Amino acid sequence: MAPSDIKPGKLVALHELEASSPFFKHGSSLRVTGKLQAHSVETGIAIITDGGVSLKINTKHLTNLSLRIDSIYQFIGELQIQSENDAILQARVGRNVDGIDLNLYYQTMKLRRKFEEEIVRSRTKYWKFSVFFFR
Template structure:
């Protein structure tokens, strides 16, 4: 029996996840970074923020990850518009320079756009 391939998760910022964004698609495999604002053990729901952008993440399938309010985490999972978002991978990334991370993400997107443009011409 063949299993569907697990996607790597497209690098996005929380600010990218708004209803008018092409990245805001049900089932999209995403990789996000945010500062943990709230975590509820009973529901395994984490709320992460990046600036004024907020994302609620279901962490029930994550093991061996301790959550600390104020720490920065990276999650990979599929975007479920309804119900809550569920991550399949999470890790603490305290010490990451979020400004540099955002700059490198912009450069990566520019490179990918240029590469796609050059491969079609």
């Protein structure tokens, strides 16, 4: 992947990663947060959970990240969909976020999405106006 091809990770809660979700697409660049439940040093596969939902994380490329069970981590990477809607995030960035208030984080995430939708709507209105006005 060339550096210019790297997309920012969209903020996603683990419960939003179901097969019918618009975020659940092969190659989607996502940012996910959850509590580390398991990690295999041999395979580099970690499992994070949040609210009863889990996601596998491939941590092979995260050489400077020390993982501790029951700590909260945030990962940015590309979603790889395997057979029968089994997903794994190919992490390119990871960090420990112990101490984060997950409820407040998810409230902020909703507000950010609302703001981004309003920006898109206002740009669309402006574009339609300018096309009409400047013909």
